[in-house]
Amino acid sequence: MIDDPILLNDWHCVLPVAQLEESNNVVGARVLGEDIVIWRSGDQIRAWKDLCVHRGTRLSLGKVLDDYTLQCPYHGWTYDADGGCVDIPAHPEQKPPAKARAFTYRATVAYAMVWVCLGEPAYGIPEFEEWADDSYRKILCGAYEFQAAGPRMVENFLDVAHFPFVHENILGVQERPEIPDYDVITDENGITASDIRIFQPNPDGSHVPNWVSYTYKVYRPLVAYFRKEAAEKFAILLMVTPIEEVKSLMWMWMVMTQTDSADEVLRAFQDEIAYQDLPIVQSQRPELLPLDLQAELHLRSDKTAIAYRRWLNELGLTFGTS
16 A cells, blocks of 8 residues: 555545446555445445455455355455444354454445545545536546656646647637736635636637636535636536556546536547646656646646645655655
8 A cells, every 4th residue: 555644544536436336346446556346335435455454366256146245266255334243154163363354444425436445534525516516517527547646646637738739620729828917826625726827729619719717616625626717617526546556547527507418429529638648647757646836837827826836845745656
């Protein structure tokens, strides 16, 4: 396991709840260098180390019995919802020893996603204010796998100055690349950057180029958000799953009041944006995000990224940073 106290004691979005339902209620995943098994026991989601204590087999290859116990596929050792072994088929008369227990983690569900904490949660799940508003359509995009550090991916999400170049004629145009000044505040809730304006070729579907204003927020080191200030409301919650230090998954909940386009069309649009970002972010050197502000050059348009790096440094984050 990767030993970073900040992320060990934080919640991480791991996978959609629907993926459990599609996989007979047991799925393997990896977070912070640790293999975990996620399974459903009744109406509860459990997250354990993906390891049977008998001979080290992956419990994610096993199956859920009677909705409440998890059986190892190798010798049939069966564990209850609290992690204790309750049955050893080769010795039915023997009471399993007390030390025959799975290593358990904390798990919960928020925004139709499974979140896992490998330590003791120091914070709650970040609030996604649009989630409870039924006027918004909700479309899950991802997971996009990047061979990149999570903080690099979050910083790219916060950066609008790359729109005219990486997402030319979609989110920006090279003829109008300027970024007017904007405000950034860092407080106990994270980072808020407001009134970030960018000239876009088709900001509202009318194909009339115009200026658009964004508000960005960083809730946790690997969870961020933006809201597009337009007639039709649009927001994205970004959730990065840290698999290894330079391997991550990116999930996005895209919510909007627009009703004209099919979900598949809108998801394909977000796929295109993500895969335009992917080679850029994977190419960045150093791979780990430098927190020393003297290590790279910064401009006024980088104010959100500067605030993010300073905030991570103040938190003491070591994972994915240098």
